[in-house]
Amino acid sequence: MRCLKADLARLVGQHATILSMDLIGRLMLHSQTVGAALDGLVSNLRVQDWAVVAALTVSGDTALLTYAVYQPQRKGTEAIIEPAMAVAANALRSLCGSDWCPTEVLLPCTALAEVEPYWRHFRAPVRFNQESATLVFPAGDLKRMVPGADPLLHAMLEDQLRRLRGGAGYEFPDDIRRLLRTRLTSNRCLAADIAELLAMHRRTLSRRLKDSGTGYRAIRNETQFEIARQLLEETGVPLGEIAAALGYSEAGAFTRAFRRWSGRTPTAWRADGGRTR
Template identity: 35%
Template sequence: MSSFGLVGFLVQHSPDVGTALRNFVRFLHLHVHGTAPTLAVNGRRASFGYEIHQPRIESVDQLADAGVAAGFNILHPCAAPDWLPVEVQFAHPKPKDTSPFQSVLQRPLRFDAEQNAVVFSADWLDHQMPGADSELRRLLQKQIDALEAKHVDAFHEQVRAVLKTALLTSHGTAGSNCWPVLDAQSHLASPVAACGTSFQELLDEGRFSVAKQMLEDSSAGVSEIAATLDYSNASAFTRAFRRWSGTTPAAWRTDQRKTSGRKPQSTGGRNS
């Protein structure tokens, strides 16, 4: 965790695993840009995920694999020596040789999933962090708050990144557990308003970004994209897209492919 600087030390000295992971999700943007960790709880299971939001990154599957392995390595010492995940998920197709994955993770693997994530029992979130120092945590939090105050725009970008992840994994609502970055903002009365915008504006902006990504980089149909973005039907999505871009999704896709000469990729597990 020391490789994550102040954020890593804050995680190490958080009172419990749930708080540690929420701190990691909430403040990682101060240390790394272009990625968004997520923490979601669904019933008795929790998932600690990793997404890359920089467009057109090379070897994105390998980077996602590294992110999942890092998540595994973060959770293992935080929880307990006997901690093991229920399942490890990857958004890319199953490789021909899965032995390297098995040797490191030693748990059931699922490929073509909606996200890159380590899935584990939500009971572990209440597990006390070993060696946590409350006074040191207070000092670390004070330093991080001061650092973040200098980078308000970075918080705005983090909200955008987490929203994009939420949309791609069908959690694009303000009440979703995929929104720890919003829920954990304690020193601003309204973190979204503090960014000079509204949730709906960010949601529309995120939908437009995801729609363009899927139209350009996948073979997903308009109906499929509309469903991913939680529109009631393709017509509603087309009307929204025309409002954002001045043209239809099909026309935009055709123009982009003529310009770039790129061929559509497989939709994979996330249709993106």
């Protein structure tokens, strides 16, 4: 199965271009800088792909473009994540030049015997059994100017996407879930942190979630369970590392929480491959 997934990622990476992302790809091509282009990708991805969510973070001299699957009930997340990562690499080559390559690539899935397709496409070391799917590259790349960018066309495309973001089917709790899905494994993600990201007061966040029939703690627990299930089923990441990634001080606390969510221990869940009893 994993070899089939590797072939899928390779094929998508070979044939998809930045324009495969339609409005988002065009917005990226007409952004002033690579950083602005990736911000546009992150902000608008849900308009065209509800299955995947992305986040861009900077740590010192390193930039991290992280992807996560937003439909946790789907099995085999690598079938979604790996092609998305391959397309992202191609998009960055469109913006930075055909010789661009990441520093390394992180994948939240078990290693496979045939890694050559990954090396051939990404042109960088690939590390499996990671807590997130991430393209790692120099933060300086974010300051690169995008050649041929048209500010007027960018404004028009952004206006189109803004209208689509607020269209039918939009629910505020989904924004919170998407933010948490890519940030829980690297940040504390308190409600105040998420409110700050959304440029609103903590009480406003709580009120809007209450109006939608839910609360921040419930969404956080739900997202922690989703991430834990994925890591247990699709990677060999040790329980202690999963616990730490999800913000637990020790594995025992994570085990108790996971038992509340699922009725089973993480060890039993991993042994059963996530099958329901």
